Amino acid sequence: MKINYDRAKCCGHNRCYSLAPEIWDVDDEGYAILRLEGDIPAELEEKAQLTADNCPEFAITVEA
Numbered sequence: 639m640k641i642n643y644d645r646a647k648c649c650g651h652n653r654c655y656s657l658a659p660e661i662w663d664v665d666d667e668g669y670a671i672l673r674l675e676g677d678i679p680a681e682l683e684e685k686a687q688l689t690a691d692n693c694p695e696f697a698i699t700v701e702a
């Protein structure tokens with residue numbers, strides 16, 4: 639599974655960071671930073687999907 643993040647859509651709610659700080663960080667302006675590159679470790683796949691489902695701006699997508 640891979641996670642994709644569209645910075646242009648992000649509005650800085652930080653729900654992603656709240657739900658999965660293992661995957662997301664926050665920059666100085668409050669926008670999300672994706673901490674992972676490449677394949678998501680199996681133990682974080684559920685959380686990756688959770689952040690995609692809860693991003694109100696649809697800035698996060700996951701692909702199998």
Ligand code: SF4
Binds near residue numbers: 651
């Ligand atoms: S939940 Fe979505 S809009 Fe909010 S900070 Fe994360 S990526 Fe950006």
